[in-house]
Amino acid sequence: MNYGIVNQEQLEQIEEILFQKLIKLGVDCAIIIDMAGNIITVKDSGKSKYDIYSFAALAAGNFATVDAMAKLVGETEFSLLFHKGQDSNIHFSKIDDELLLISMFGRDISLGFLRLNVVEAIEQIQKVWEQQE
């Protein structure tokens, strides 16, 4: 059995990436979870107060469901998801087979701009992750 263990240095690097790429842009909350629903790290703007543990469990379930649907229609995966609300939106993007980046943001950020930044953040996070392996 493999255990996911993140060390302090890695976490700080990843949090810095989330801050530079997403929080500075105006994202309310950026969360990295694994596909089992565990929270790896959270960075927020200080304004949001979400129940992140329940959120992570539901988000992992949601993503797993969509993944299963992708296979049913012959896709290998749907690597990103976007839920649009009136005042808040949620963007999900796969980092790798085990990790998911979730960004929650309001009306003042455009989806396109967010997506560009998410892609860059993910590339940087993947590099940090590789250092360990």
Next chain:
Amino acid sequence: MGGGGLSFINLRDKVVQVKIVYYGPGRCGKTTNLEYINRKFREQIQSEMVSLKTHGDRTLFFDFLPFHMGQIKGYDIKIQLYTVPGQVKYNATRKLVLKGVDGIVFVADAMEKQREKNIRSLNQLHENLQSYKESIFKIPLVMQYNKVDLKDHGIPVLPISVLQQDLNSRLQVPYFEASAITGYNVAATLKKIISSTVVSIQKKLL
């Protein structure tokens, strides 16, 4: 990070997240276990129980209850309790919930007429774990023989010896007779699975 993506340990914040799944056939009392825990241990639970149900009040995907355990050796233990949907047709979702599981409570329905369903559900658990390269013989597991109170109401209930023979003769894991609706042995089951799971995680870390 390992490919399994199992129980997650954050060395900086000293947090260990432990995933425990209540598994068993339809209407055996998995959700009732969590509802009792949610009422009884309110002060250890910071948020609301999440239930994804059908209109008929059956579990559609899972129930989720985060449970705070306190500290072990300086680590904050966050227990995440899940149930699976019991209905036969929902095996795909049952499998999704089992991803990254650290410990399992198998809730068997002690009613005589459910005997076959218990066995089939346990066999499927075995197969589902194999698909994640996990073994039912290795993962922390506790048996709960639920609804034993029904015999006081004249409903035929299987003797514990029969349930043990059917479900636990090879596994040989700890077991409890219980009544989730009254709360009898619900906490005992929970304590046992938490301690087995935490011990198993500690062993893997050493």
